[in-house]
Amino acid sequence: MKCALIGNPGVGKSLIFNQLTGLGVEVSNYPGTTVELQRGNTCYQREIIEVIDLPGVYSLDGASDEEVLVRRFLEQQGADVIVAVLNVTRLERNLYLLLQAAEYGLPMVVVLNMIDEAAKQGFTVDTAALRDLLGVEVLLTSALQGKNIDRIIPAALSAARPATLEVPYDHHIEAAVRSLDKMQGTDRFASLQALEGIGDDAELLETAKTIAEEIESRHRMTISQIIAANRHNFARQIADSITVRQKEPAPSFDLDTVLTRVIPGIPLLLGVLLAMLLTVFIVGGWLEGFIVTLFEVYAVEPFTALDLPGIVEAVGIAILLALQAGLGIAFPYVFLFYIFISVLEDSGYMTRAAFLADKAMHRLGMHGGAIIPVTLAFGCNVPAVMSVRTLRSRRERMIAAFLVTMVPCSARTVIIAGIVASFIGLAAAFSIYAIVFVLIVLTGLLLSRITPGERFGMIMEMAPLRRPDPELVLKKSWMRLSEFLFIAMPLLLVGSVFLGLFEFFGVMDVFEAFIEPVTEGLLGLPGYAATALIFGILRKEMAFETLAVLAGTADLGAVLTALQLYIFAIVTVLFVPCLSTITVLHREVGSRVTLAVTVYTVALGLAVGAVINFAFA
Numbered sequence: 193m194k195c196a197l198i199g200n201p202g203v204g205k206s207l208i209f210n211q212l213t214g215l216g217v218e219v220s221n222y223p224g225t226t227v228e229l230q231r232g233n234t235c236y237q238r239e240i241i242e243v244i245d246l247p248g249v250y251s252l253d254g255a256s257d258e259e260v261l262v263r264r265f266l267e268q269q270g271a272d273v274i275v276a277v278l279n280v281t282r283l284e285r286n287l288y289l290l291l292q293a294a295e296y297g298l299p300m301v302v303v304l305n306m307i308d309e310a311a312k313q314g315f316t317v318d319t320a321a322l323r324d325l326l327g328v329e330v331l332l333t334s335a336l337q338g339k340n341i342d343r344i345i346p347a348a349l350s351a352a353r354p355a356t357l358e359v360p361y362d363h364h365i366e367a368a369v370r371s372l373d374k375m376q377g378t379d380r381f382a383s384l385q386a387l388e389g390i391g392d393d394a395e396l397l398e399t400a401k402t403i404a405e406e407i408e409s410r411h412r413m414t415i416s417q418i419i420a421a422n423r424h425n426f427a428r429q430i431a432d433s434i435t436v437r438q439k440e441p442a443p444s445f446d447l448d449t450v451l452t453r454v455i456p457g458i459p460l461l462l463g464v465l466l467a468m469l470l471t472v473f474i475v476g477g478w479l480e481g482f483i484v485t486l487f488e489v490y491a492v493e494p495f496t497a498l499d500l501p502g503i504v505e506a507v508g509i510a511i512l513l514a515l516q517a518g519l520g521i522a523f524p525y526v527f528l529f530y531i532f533i534s535v536l537e538d539s540g541y542m543t544r545a546a547f548l549a550d551k552a553m554h555r556l557g558m559h560g561g562a563i564i565p566v567t568l569a570f571g572c573n574v575p576a577v578m579s580v581r582t583l584r585s586r587r588e589r590m591i592a593a594f595l596v597t598m599v600p601c602s603a604r605t606v607i608i609a610g611i612v613a614s615f616i617g618l619a620a621a622f623s624i625y626a627i628v629f630v631l632i633v634l635t636g637l638l639l640s641r642i643t644p645g646e647r648f649g650m651i652m653e654m655a656p657l658r659r660p661d662p663e664l665v666l667k668k669s670w671m672r673l674s675e676f677l678f679i680a681m682p683l684l685l686v687g688s689v690f691l692g693l694f695e696f697f698g699v700m701d702v703f704e705a706f707i708e709p710v711t712e713g714l715l716g717l718p719g720y721a722a723t724a725l726i727f728g729i730l731r732k733e734m735a736f737e738t739l740a741v742l743a744g745t746a747d748l749g750a751v752l753t754a755l756q757l758y759i760f761a762i763v764t765v766l767f768v769p770c771l772s773t774i775t776v777l778h779r780e781v782g783s784r785v786t787l788a789v790t791v792y793t794v795a796l797g798l799a800v801g802a803v804i805n806f807a808f809a
């Protein structure tokens with residue numbers, strides 16, 4: 193048997209799913225967390241029951257990816273039982289979706305979740321009244337406290353049935369439904385769908401269209417608008433009739449007016465982001481240094497001391513370097529960042545941040561939600577790319593994936609600080625940031641023009657402000673980290689081994705000679721800089737380290753001119769995202785976008801380097 197969890201975003205479907213199946217899908221106090229269908233199994237009385245976690249939607253007739261997915265799922269009867277999960281503190285809007293889903297006629301049970309919050313707000317729900325109205329079983333649950341979750345499956349098995357309640361539509365629409373029934377013998381649901389222009393019976397659609405146009409001209413509204421308005425009204429009536437106030441809610445200080453007003457909202461947001469970045473830089477940088485040194489002293493050095501035959505040593509070193517690069521990013525940056533982001537999400541602050549950032553992000557072809565990937569990117573592009581999946585449309589995900597990989601991550605900051613700030617000066621270092629920032633904005637403006645796909649406004653529900661649950665925060669951060677470890681690391685290993693072998697067999701020298709016209713002619717850099725750039729692909733700071741090794745000194749200022757150092761730094765910063773980023777890009781947005789990002793950033797890096805070289809040489 194299959195049970196599907198359907199409901200608005202952020203009502204607790206995934207938390208219920210995790211409790212039923214023992215799996216760990218992502219749970220967040222940020223609407224729109226689940227974007228794909230998730231499946232898992234649970235066992236009840238020796239029967240295996242498949243549970244499906246669907247992405248949250250507000251209605252079933254929109255064009256967003258999630259709405260299309262859920263609608264198809266219902267049309268194709270993807271489940272035997274629908275478990276409609278409702279947030280009891282937002283009954284009206286949640287009932288709207290329920291009324292719409294009920295029309296598909298599948299057996300269902302209703303779960304009113306977050307009853308703990310309702311109690312805090314001083315009300316409860318008359319479940320018996322709702323049960324009578326809908327004609328289906330209604331449960332009160334709190335997924336956070338694990339209350340009544342164990343009753344969902346038994347109810348789905350024994351008490352699920354199609355809802356008997358019908359939305360009373362406008363009398364013109366009801367009349368149209370009756371006449372379609374008389375003329376073509378279609379049932380209520382099919383007639384309503386046909387009136388909205390949905391379905392594949394051409395004759396029925398034709399008849400329905402004539403009737404619909406007649407009604408629309410009278411109401412000066414589209415049929416869909418009339419139907420939606422009727423459902424809304426009915427949902428409100430039901431919500432009012434089943435809500436039982438127990439006490440008046442205590443008047444509370446409205447934190448939201450502080451958080452979401454431009455002043456002090458925006459300065460506060462910038463402060464929060466800055467504090468987060470600084471903490472991650474300082475703590476992360478320290479931790480990374482620690483891990484890298486640890487590897488150096490306890491793995492790389494002892495391994496080289498073994499004096500193994502050349503090729504074995506080359507492969508071994510390559511593997512160690514990849515582990516060093518991967519772990520050096522994973523724990524200090526990815527994990528730390530995820531903890532911060534999870535706290536911001538689960539406290540509900542992230543939805544406020546998205547709201548504040550919406551205007552700026554729109555210019556770049558994304559919406560406020562892109563604040564998450566963009567902020568993450570300053571720490572490390574890997575988690576940033578992984579988070580683009582929370583964006584609503586493919587168009588936005590593509591734009592965000594592009595822009596995020598251009599944001600100077602902490603490793604690139606190390607390059608800017610280590611090469612430019614220390615050998616040339618602070619002003620020069622800031623000028624690199626300024627150039628990159630301008631390029632990101634220009635790229636965003638360009639992409640938002642040329643990227644195909646529908647634009648969506650931001651309709652995002654403000655998640656309630658809550659104290660984040662430490663256990664959920666840690667669990668989620670760990671889950672996201674392990675995704676990085678198990679997906680990006682193996683690829684990083686393979687890439688690194690190839691690079692090591694290339695070097696061993698002298699492919700690097702051939703390559704250096706081959707692209708000499710570019711390195712020397714175009715960028716005015718010594719030939720060995722090309723190898724350093726290539727190693728930068730593994731881990732950005734390695735460009736710096738390799739350059740020092742190849743130049744034979746850490747005092748780069750003695751062997752390279754200020755202009756050469758500046759060009760090397762800006763090319764490294766812009767040039768191809770690192771291998772870890774490329775692997776996650778590939779997973780999140782596919783090979784074509786990954787290739788486009790790679791080609792674009794190489795071209796951009798070389799072009800900017802060349803322009804600077806010719807302008808100042």
Ligand SMILES: Nc1nc2c(ncn2[C@@H]2O[C@H](COP(=O)(O)OP(=O)(O)OP(=O)(O)O)[C@@H](O)[C@H]2O)c(=O)[nH]1
Nearest residue numbers: 202203204205206207220221224225226248334335
């Ligand atoms: N207080 C309280 N919080 C809950 C309850 N159930 C879920 N939450 C919280 O609500 C937030 C949303 O939970 P999710 O399970 O991610 O919601 P979802 O329905 O899967 O959301 P989408 O994937 O966006 O559709 C999380 O922060 C949960 O911890 C509950 O019963 N009580």
Ligand SMILES: [Mg+2]
Nearest residue numbers: 205206225226
């Ligand atoms: Mg979810």
